[in-house]
Amino acid sequence: MEEILQVKNLRKGEILRNIGFAVREAEMVAIMGPSGCGKSTLLYNVSGMDQADGGEVMLGGHEITGLSEEERAKLRLSGMGFVFQQMNMLSHLNLIDNIVLPAVHADKKHQKEYYSRAKELMALFHIGELALRRVNEVSGGQLQRACICRSMMLEPPIIFADEPTGALNQTAASEVIDAFLEINRTGTAILMVTHDSRVASRCERILYMLDGELQGELTLGKYTKEREKEREKQTVRWLEDMGW
Template structure:
């Protein structure tokens, strides 16, 4: 059953991306959920553009809509209305199979709680996206995974299970896994929420270096001090973009 499902994913033909597009382009994006109390509008006509190589922090109070915003960009959820384009791909029009293939190749996702598979070694966790999308030859995958683990400073943990690593080490592994297929976009949802301040600072420094090297970084965070270390802050309030200031210009949230 699993092999048949994976085969179906690999057969999903993706449309050609639009040339010269922004890294992220959202136009009048709305998201409405049906609840026991009626309709709840999580996003209310959001417009946002992110250029390649930007490091953008998304901030806002709990329930403001920032996680929904990120879910639109990663294709985890679909908009009720409007358009979502990522690296020239109309994400809002893709089928479920197309989204799975597209996401595996285009978007690296880092979660607050790491989401490492506990029965796989660190090395195997990092190789998993490569196996899923067949992006590299099987003989190349272990060496690439080791290189990524070296990049985030945990190569010596490669053959351990995640439970034998500290929280900071597990988050570094999760970042290495998110980079497995060399995606142009990295999305991090509260990536420092379970880390001590020193490790959190190291993660932000690494994100800044990735952005300097051309990766586009979108990071959801509740920590205003860490947000100010990004290149731009997008503030979400009540399902709308309240502000989108450049931190080098005004340093504010």
């Protein structure tokens, strides 16, 4: 598999110190570490939401650190997807309108097709019947799955997720992580920041960060339901070794 994201010597003040790593196509990678270690900063800098002080970020073969704000916005629109801890959606629109919003903004001509795709995605993530509900009429887990649908609208090669289960209870978190596994199975790479070792154990690889540097890496391989408990134990042991 080719690398979809390559990061070399990435620097941002005292928060990120010469970080380097890569994510392959259709790979699901988690970044873990204590609060304040720079996980989210790393995510926002490799996704072009924030401007790094130095280093190189290659996304799909294109260097993105030198792009202007508008160019980076364009890249975020079609070249990647985003899922946040706070399930930010426009409160004045219903779920399906929120889901198609970025896609329609990118290409107004195919509005109809986008709505069809949104319905398919919603059905896939078991929220098909909520299409016309307002944002404040659904649960946190349902809302986060709608956010995943939104990130998948333009079939980006990679999705960045910042604590996607952080504001959810355990059941909702399981539903959301299942949704991520589902889209990963379709070939989309995922780079996710998480505090939750159970969520991280579903990923193929875990990167551990401390004080702005990558301290270690655990490779678990593709997730299978059968090895779930074993992966969880392995993850916890490794994290303890890393000083978690």
